[in-house]
Amino acid sequence: MIDWLDFLLVLVSALVGACVVVSAYALGIRLLTLSGRTPLVTPAEFTDAITIVTPAEIKAAAKRAAKAAKKSPLTEGQKRLALVGAWGCFALSAIAVLVGIYLILGEHLTRLVGGA
Amino acid sequence: MKVFTDHRGSVHYRKAPVDLTLIVVLVIALALFFDFTNGFHDTANAMATPIATGALRPKAAVTLAAILNLVGAFLSTEVAKTISGGIIREGDGGVLITPELVFAGLIGAVVWNMITWLLGLPSSSSHALFGGLIGAAIVGAGLGAIDFPVVVSKVILPALLAPLTAGLVAYAATKLAYAITRRYDGKPDGRDGFRYAQVFSSSLVALAHGTNDAQKTMGVITLTLVAANLQAPGSDVQWWVIVTCAIAIALGTYMGGWRIIKTLGTGLTDVKPAQGFAAETATAATILASSHVGFALSTTQVASGSVIGSGLGRRGSKVRWRTAGRIGVGWLLTLPAAGAVGALAALVAHLGVGGVIIDAVVGVIVIIGIFMWSRRSEVSHHNVVSEVADSGRAVKIKRNPKPKRKAKK
Numbered sequence: 001m002i003d004w005l006d007f008l009l010v011l012v013s014a015l016v017g018a019c020v021v022v023s024a025y026a027l028g029i030r031l032l033t034l035s036g037r038t039p040l041v042t043p044a045e046f047t048d049a050i051t052i053v054t055p056a057e058i059k060a061a062a063k064r065a066a067k068a069a070k071k072s073p074l075t076e077g078q079k080r081l082a083l084v085g086a087w088g089c090f091a092l093s094a095i096a097v098l099v100g101i102y103l104i105l106g107e108h109l110t111r112l113v114g115g116a
Numbered sequence: 117m118k119v120f121t122d123h124r125g126s127v128h129y130r131k132a133p134v135d136l137t138l139i140v141v142l143v144i145a146l147a148l149f150f151d152f153t154n155g156f157h158d159t160a161n162a163m164a165t166p167i168a169t170g171a172l173r174p175k176a177a178v179t180l181a182a183i184l185n186l187v188g189a190f191l192s193t194e195v196a197k198t199i200s201g202g203i204i205r206e207g208d209g210g211v212l213i214t215p216e217l218v219f220a221g222l223i224g225a226v227v228w229n230m231i232t233w234l235l236g237l238p239s240s241s242s243h244a245l246f247g248g249l250i251g252a253a254i255v256g257a258g259l260g261a262i263d264f265p266v267v268v269s270k271v272i273l274p275a276l277l278a279p280l281t282a283g284l285v286a287y288a289a290t291k292l293a294y295a296i297t298r299r300y301d302g303k304p305d306g307r308d309g310f311r312y313a314q315v316f317s318s319s320l321v322a323l324a325h326g327t328n329d330a331q332k333t334m335g336v337i338t339l340t341l342v343a344a345n346l347q348a349p350g351s352d353v354q355w356w357v358i359v360t361c362a363i364a365i366a367l368g369t370y371m372g373g374w375r376i377i378k379t380l381g382t383g384l385t386d387v388k389p390a391q392g393f394a395a396e397t398a399t400a401a402t403i404l405a406s407s408h409v410g411f412a413l414s415t416t417q418v419a420s421g422s423v424i425g426s427g428l429g430r431r432g433s434k435v436r437w438r439t440a441g442r443i444g445v446g447w448l449l450t451l452p453a454a455g456a457v458g459a460l461a462a463l464v465a466h467l468g469v470g471g472v473i474i475d476a477v478v479g480v481i482v483i484i485g486i487f488m489w490s491r492r493s494e495v496s497h498h499n500v501v502s503e504v505a506d507s508g509r510a511v512k513i514k515r516n517p518k519p520k521r522k523a524k525k
Contacts, residue, residue, distance in 0.1 A: 002269045006409040007277055010402065014285045018401040021317075022289040022394050026296035029309045033297075039309030061304060068303040097316060 021096045028089030035083035036069035136344055138469060139215045142476055143340045146222045148364045149483075151333040153229040154241040155185065155368020158325055158415055163318055172315060181322040182370035188326020189334075189362030215340050216465040216472055217252050222336065223479045224248030224458025230486045232446055240414030240447065244454040245332055246271055251455030252462035274411040275447065278402060279421030286398035286422040290429030293390040310389035317396035324403050325415050330365045334358060388430065395419075395426035417447055 032039060040061055074082065163177040172180065225248035229241055246267075253261040299305045337357050341347035347354065399415070399422045406413045420443055461479075464471045 002273065006411070007273070007281075009409060010278075010405040010411070011281050011284070013405040014281060014398065014401040015288060017405070018285045018289045018394070018397045019292055021397050021401075022293050023296060025310070025313050025393070026293045026390070029306045030297050032309065033299075033304065033306040038304045038306040039312075065304045093313070094316075097320060 017096065021093050024089045024093040024096065028086045028093065031082045031086035031089060034072070034074065035079045035086060036072055037083065038065035038068070040065060136215070139219065139472055140340055140344045140346065142472060143215050143219045143222065144337055146219060146226060146476070146479070147333050147336045147340070148360055150222055150226050150229070150241075150245070150336075151330060151361050151364035152368035153226055154329050154333070155182070155365040156229075156371070158241065158329060158369070163322070172318070177318070178370055180319060181325075182366045184319055184322035185326035185330065185369045186362050186366035188323045188328075189330035189365060190358060191323075191327050214256075215343050217256050217462060218249070218336060218340050218343065219472055220252035220255075220462035220465045220475065221245070221249035221458045223461035223475050224251055224454045224456070227457050227479060227482055228450065228454040230483050232450075234486050234489065235446075240275070240416050240450050241329065242332060242414050243271065243275060243447075243450040245336070247451040247454030248458035248461075250451070251458030251460075252465075254455070255459040255462035256466075270411070271451070274406065274413055275417060275451075278406060278411070278413050279417045279424075279447075282398050282402040282418045282421035283425030283428075285402060286395045286425030287429040289394035289398050290391050290426040293394050294430065297390065307388070307390045310393040313393045314389060314396060317393055317400060320400045321396055321403070321415070321419070324400060324407075326362075326365065328403075328407070328413075328415065330361045333361045333364070337361070391426045391430050394429065395422040398422040398425065414447075 029039065072079065163172065163181050167174050167177050222245075225241070225244040228244045228247070250262055250267070293310070297305045297307055334353050334357050338347065338353050341354070341357075342351075399419045402418050402422070403413060403415060406418075424440055461475045464475050464478075467474070
């Protein structure tokens with residue numbers, strides 16, 4: 001007997017879970033950029049990345065980010081709020097990932113603690 | 117020959133202890149080698165997209181995957197306990213699992229894994245194992261030995277639906293990631309920040325892999341020990357089995373996988389950080405949700421579905437359908453191909469100890485031959501970066517496609 005409801009459950013829960021994690025992190029990045037702190041990855045960190053980023057490109061990107069931050073229509077207070085919101089979103093994303101880890105290991109860890 | 121009665125009261129004939137010990141040792145050695153090849157194959161599942169986007173360096177990614185697989189293998193034994201349940205009918209009207217049968221099934225799985233590894237074709241190690249065991253069981257006891265409704269509901273349907281699910285989830289997640297971070301005013305969007313997130317999402321996939329795939333070998337070894345009357349039925353997996361399986365899968369993960377990373381990471385689609393993060397998260401979410409309802413999934417198939425789905429979710433990206441088709445064919449062939457090799461090995465193993473030794477020798481010759489052939493165009497962490505980077509440059513990609521909606525002035 002095939003339980004089609006299980007397949008639907010997998011689809012819906014994976015869709016909701018992944019979308020929550022990705023949306024929260026993406027919103028964090030959006031808010032971080034709004035706060036004037038655009039994330040830039042320097043070539044020193046990822047020297048052998050497949051998406052090649054040259055030092056000149058990074059310099060140009062940093063210049064663009066600084067210019068955008070200077071021209072931001074937000075007040076300093078709004079920028080601080082955006083920064084807090086960004087870290088809140090990153091935290092939400094991390095919590096969702098931790099819930100995922102708990103789903104894998106929770107039962108086993110509970111049994112281990114119970115057995116100790 | 118010795119006559120003995122099992123816990124169900126059935127009478128069986130068993131070979132002399134020396135023969136039995138030899139066969140059990142051969143099965144354990146082959147099972148550990150299967151675990152090793154599983155690591156070879158599945159490094160790519162977790163680490164292809166972070167390597168492709170540059171979130172992790174290849175050597176660091178493979179090392180991290182190996183460590184997390186090692187840790188994951190110690191965290192659960194549930195899959196190990198259920199590996200033999202359902203697919204092959206045991207007891208009355210079915211087949212009695214013997215070490216020779218397990219050995220023949222393993223030969224089928226290992227040989228198929230090695231062939232697909234050589235071709236750089238992702239196939240499912242789990243399905244190779246199921247296929248090998250099914251093929252051996254059919255030869256050993258006929259079609260009646262297989263519980264086909266269980267095979268359909270637990271193996272075939274999840275194999276077809278899980279990559280579709282992962283692809284759909286990855287597509288939606290990629291669309292969301294791009295929609296939320298898109299800037300219509302041409303200012304920096306900060307999408308490079310997704311590279312940091314990828315380190316964590318890919319680690320989660322690697323850990324999930326360790327908690328699942330190492331268990332399959334533990335299950336096979338435990339099954340063999342029970343079949344050889346060296347362990348009581350229903351008892352826990354022995355500690356040395358857990359340790360050796362964990363080390364074998366971690367070593368396999370560390371020492372292999374470059375070839376498949378190349379296929380998955382760049383052969384299918386050119387992966388950007390936001391897309392890579394969405395794909396990894398979709399893979400992890402699908403595996404977790406499936407484990408929760410008890411589906412035995414192939415992590416390779418789920419990862420491939422996610423990579424394709426995330427590629428389709430990106431504007432201006434191009435999925436290479438010919439490569440995708442090759443992968444699909446690999447999936448479809450896994451079960452029957454491993455089954456055919458397993459069946460052939462079971463036919464030879466029926467000859468007794470001599471047959472098992474012939475199986476072992478032929479298996480070793482095939483494996484060494486394929487390995488030596490593959491060395492002619494070796495791909496390793498020394499040259500994988502430049503090769504992948506070159507292939508990335510060879511493809512024309514719209515780096516920053518203009519948004520359709522104009523910014524308000």
